[in-house]
Amino acid sequence: MTNDTPFEIFLATAPGLEPVLCDEVRHKGFNSPKPVPGGVVVKGRWPDVWRANLWVRGAGRVLARIASFRVVHLAQLDTLAHRVAWGSVLRRDVPFRVEASCAASRIWHSGAAAQRIATAIRDTLGAPETPDAAVTVMARIDHDVCTISVDTSGEALHRRGYKEAVNAAPLRETMASLFLRQCGFDGSEPVVDPMCGSGTFVIEAAEIAARLNPGRARHFAFEQLATFDEVAWQQMRAVKNRRTPEFRFHGSDRDAGAVAMSIANAERAGVTDLTSFRQATISELTPPDGPPGLVILNPPYGSRLGESQALTPLYRALGQTLKARFAGWRVGLLATENRLAHATALPFLPAGPPVPHGGLRVVLYRTGILP
Structure with a gap:
């Protein structure tokens, strides 16, 4: 996967707010946004991922979907996970962790699924796995289809970088x-x-x-990925439209x-x-x-x-x-x-x-x- 290859980008939000987020994403100029349960899907490239994290106010996090395949047992998951081009997205020198969820699938043990995927990343890339890594690989196995994403946000996007003081049960x-x-x-x-x-x-x-861009005062997990371009990102951040x-x-x-x-x-x-x-x-x-x-x-x-x-x-x-x-x-x-x-x-x-x-x-x- 390169900066020129379009892929699916998922912007998460609270259930019930998907149409509102879709309206925002459309007005921010993203390509063909579509509301789905739990968020909005767009097609784009890596600069669109950076832009979504920097610009979109209503998204809780931004996931880059990097692979999808049908899978019905753990041995098959092990084989197919080893075929994912992890090195095109993850860096060998940056720690990662894996989170998995399973729903209505023959693979039902999320911990075992996460373990197979983590092993595949270690075997093929050599990156270290740590429980507190800033880069999270997320696998969702739903109706026997495994979708693998990378959380490009890191810390949840409601953390704008300025709110140190909060009251009880603050609104995000x-x-x-x-x-x-x-x-x-x-x-x-x-x-x-x-x-x-x-x-x-x-x-x-x-x-x-x-x-003012909501992400102007913070860092993101995508800055630790192999697809990151520091010069292009700084140029994007430097654009000011303040009125x-x-x-x-x-x-x-x-x-x-x-x-x-x-x-x-x-x-x-x-x-x-x-x-x-x-x-x-x-x-x-x-x-x-x-x-x-x-x-x-x-x-x-x-x-x-x-x-x-x-x-x-x-x-x-x-x-x-x-x-x-x-x-x-x-x-x-x-x-x-x-x-x-x-x-x-x-x-x-x-x-x-x-x-x-x-x-x-x-x-x-x-x-x-x-x-």
Whole structure:
């Protein structure tokens, strides 16, 4: 496999968000994106892999699919894995590890499958296998078809490289960017988050508006592959499209510690000049000066029945404040319970599918423009 050979690239996301990620990938200019369970598939070359890691906000990781074959027993897997051209992708001097999963296949032992593939790599390439290697080879055996991929991202892509401070059960940046997109946000309007936590929605919105690449401040596993071209990569990273929006992005929270976290994270992300954070309760919430835009928030859910009931007054107060003061704005609200969301009495549009988050399933509730 060379930089000129097209292959399948898989961009992973949370189940339920595949169409939203596909829309982003299409708008970023990737070739014929197709939503599939758990992500989006495109056809491309190695520079497209680098670009996907650097540019795409909603992908959790980017996998390069390097081989696929039918296999029904471990001896056959051993033979076919030895035929993969590992040296065209992996480096002899870079450690690797193998992860495998099996579903509806005659090979059902994922550990044994991973062991066979690791042995093939060691035999044919001589690269060292270590449990904490930065380069991960991933094998999925599904209905007797083995697909072998290389994780080109390394650390998950929601780790942008700036967020050192987080609160409990933080929303991942990748998911936040897709929820913003679902609400119709494209960077051309202000955003307000009245329960900002560690500032994720506000910082993502500011970066989108400023056209800052999400991967600009971190390294990737593909930099350790045989296909990597340092000169071409540095040229790609050097392209700057930053613009200065005409408005700011606002976060508030009743907790002073959350506000301090948000300010620190915005500074590390380089968007201090585009963001504003303050300590305030929902009853103190007012729209900023300037045009209307989007109010988006990830409020407390209440995982137990008693907690959920105790949160009803908070949701009711939120709805009353938004209806009274935010005419002309749209609202996006994450909730785990339909009852809590509708306690706001906001005019929600039909809800999308539930999305797994922190062991729960959250739904994005959206409104049109509030009267």
